[in-house]
Amino acid sequence: xxxxxxxxxxxxxxxxxxxxxxxxxxxxxxxxxxxxxxxxxxxxxxxxxxxxxxxxxxxxxxxxxxxxxxxxxxxxxxxxxxxxxxxxxxxxxxxxxxxxxxxxxxxxxxxxxxxxxxxxxxxxxxxxxxxxxxxxxxxxxxxxxxxxxxxxxxxxxxxxxxxxxxxxxxxxxxxxxxxxxxxxxxxxxxxxxxxxxxxxxxxxxxxxxxxxxxxxxxxxxxxxxxxxxxxxxxxxxxxxxxxxxxxxxxxxxxxxxxxxxxxxxxxxxxxxxxxxxxxxxxxxxxxxxxxxxxxxxxxxxxxxxxxxxxxxxxxxxxxx
Numbered sequence: 292x293x294x295x296x297x298x299x300x301x302x303x304x305x306x307x308x309x310x311x312x313x314x315x316x317x318x319x320x321x322x323x324x325x326x327x328x329x330x331x332x333x334x335x336x337x338x339x340x341x342x343x344x345x346x347x348x349x350x351x352x353x354x355x356x357x358x359x360x361x362x363x364x365x366x367x368x369x370x371x372x373x374x375x376x377x378x379x380x381x382x383x384x385x386x387x388x389x390x391x392x393x394x395x396x397x398x399x400x401x402x403x404x405x406x407x408x409x410x411x412x413x414x415x416x417x418x419x420x421x422x423x424x425x426x427x428x429x430x431x432x433x434x435x436x437x438x439x440x441x442x443x444x445x446x447x448x449x450x451x452x453x454x455x456x457x458x459x460x461x462x463x464x465x466x467x468x469x470x471x472x473x474x475x476x477x478x479x480x481x482x483x484x485x486x487x488x489x490x491x492x493x494x495x496x497x498x499x500x501x502x503x504x505x506x507x508x509x510x511x512x513x514x515x516x517x518x519x520x521x522x523x524x525x526x527x528x529x530x531x532x533x534x535x536x537x538x539x540x541x542x543x544x545x546x547x548x549x550x551x552x553x554x555x556x557x558x559x560x561x562x563x564x565x566x567x568x569x570x571x572x573x574x575x576x577x578x579x580x581x582x583x584x585x586x587x588x589x590x591x592x593x594x595x596x597x598x599x600x601x602x603x604x605x606x607x608x609x610x611x
Contacts, residue, residue, distance in 0.1 A: 295610050297603065298412035298575045310355045311517055314469045316445065318359065319511040320352055324482050324571025325416065326375055329473045329511050330356055331466065334442025336365035340464050340473045342380040342427065344409070347419035349379030366439060368450060369429060370475030370513075371458040372397040373488075374409040375416050380427040389437060390429035391452050393460030397488075401596045402426045408597045412575065453477075454498035455490035457513075459593075461498075465505055472505060472524075476513030480527040482571045484534050487579035488594045491587055495535035503528050514571060537562050542584045556581045556609040578609040 306323040313319050316332030329340035337360065343349045367385035369377050372394045380388060397405075403426065410417050417423075431437070437450040446468030453463060457476040464473040476485065477498065486494075503525070510518040510527055518527040541562050545555040559581050567573055582605050583594055595601070 295574055297606055299572060300412065300414060302413070302575075303415055308352070308355065310359075312359070313471050313509050313511070313517065314466075316360070317466065317469060317471055318356060319473075319517050320355065321511075321516055324514050327511055327514060328352055329464065330360075331441065331448055331464070332360055332362060332445070333365070333439070334445060335362060336442075337362045338366040338368060338439060338441075338448055338464075339364055339383055339385065340368045341370060341376050341475070342367060342378070342383060344375040344378050344413075344416045344423075345418050345420055346379050346382035346422040346424075348416070349382035351418075353382060368462070368464055369394060369427070370463070370473075370477075371461045372402065372405065373458070373476075374402075374406045375413060376475075377427040378406065378423045381424050387431050388427070388429045389431045389433070389450060391460035391462050392432040392434055393452075394458070394462075395429050395432050395460075397458065397460060398426060398428065404596050404598045407599045408602050411599045411602060453501040454493055456494035456498040457484075457486065458488045459490065463502065465507075467505075470506065470508040472502070472507035472510045474502060474510055474512050477502060478510060478512040478527050478531045480510070480512045480515035480518050480523075481530070482512070482514035483567055483573035483576050484531065485572065485576040485580065486535070486538070487576070487583045487597055489580075489583060489587075490592075491535050491539055491584050495532050495539065499528055499532050534563065534567060538580060538584055539588070542581060543588055546585070546588055552582065552585050553609060555585055578605050581609065 306325045308322045311319045318330045320328040331338045364383050364385045367383045367388045369390040439448040449465045450462050461477050507524050508521055510524045518524045538559050541559040542555045
């Protein structure tokens with residue numbers, strides 16, 4: 292296999308951001324495989340979903356959003372702890388920053404290491420890294436459900452933890468009245484999965500089953516296009532599940548024949564590449580994905596901390 296540039300360090304191409312109005316007062320921002328965001332209008336306030344990697348990057352999204360609404364931001368919802376999702380939070384000047392309790396724990400345990408890791412892997416996403424004031428900390432956390440009354444006839448926004456998946460603390464934002472789901476990185480639409488902190492077996496079964504059971508008619512995943520219509524939502528969930536189950540099958544088979552991590556990576560790459568190989572961040576993610584899954588299937592429940600040094604070591608071991 293040819294030597295590849297480390298992770299996404301050579302990805303310097305700009306992407307086009309598109310703001311889409313999903314329903315009155317409900318917005319999604321997609322960016323050709325870069326992280327997606329969302330916003331929901333309450334009667335006299337805004338809820339924003341995700342924060343991007345830097346305040347400078349976040350302000351560009353907010354400028355687009357301000358073309359549609361000038362309501363103050365009361366809530367900023369963080370779907371999980373990864374740096375490219377949270378370090379831009381200060382730009383929102385939100386009254387309340389909401390996350391799962393496990394997300395707060397992960398920030399405490401590994402937030403600084405993750406910041407350094409992701410900056411090394413995806414430098415293009417860190418627009419003006421000097422604008423980051425420090426780690427982002429939630430001001431409100433919850434375990435299962437956190438409901439926001441949007442006021443008037445807008446209904447509720449329900450934040451839910453549906454099980455471990457992409458991380459231990461992923462949450463979704465569900466609008467039951469509009470049947471719109473912001474799924475974070477628990478679902479991707481034609482974008483590869485990053486699973487370096489994942490719980491693959493729970494994600495591919497219990498967690499995705501609960502997401503499917505919501506019956507969303509529009510879904511904004513962590514990356515990729517908005518899934519519009521029940522069939523497209525089902526397809527996005529199915530392709531996410533298929534990516535995970537293919538990985539599990541391949542890595543388990545190598546372990547059962549006492550093979551090596553390198554052999555597991557090569558088998559998984561060969562199985563996934565025909566369908567997923569051209570999707571954003573596929574080559575970037577897969578070495579880290581397989582390394583974590585190897586640990587999980589070996590009985591290591593809690594993911595090891597990724598550092599810039601560990602990133603390079605795993606990459607060199609599996610990609611070269």
